[in-house]
Amino acid sequence: MADKVLEIDYQSGEYILRFRPKNLRVVSEATVDHLKTANKEVLLALRDLLDKAIERMEPQDKTSGRKRTKVEVKDKDAPD
Secondary structure (H helix, E strand, O other): OOOOOEEEEEEOOEEEEEEOHHHOOOOOHHHHHHHHHHHHHHHHHHHHHHHHHHHHHOOOOHHHHOOOOOOOOOOOOOOO
């Protein structure tokens, strides 16, 4: 099995990233462009993961604990 420059594993609820830049060799310009795009996508995915983790740490919205109350609305033209 060939060594990869970047490996992403998911184990027991954790994402594990392994970078091995020493294995990167001289490649074509098209390959470099693809790698840059792929790296950007990985960073965007990490950003999303971090955003979700931050959201989970923030306190819940204050309105989420309120109870609903049913209010009857009477027709203003209807007799009492």
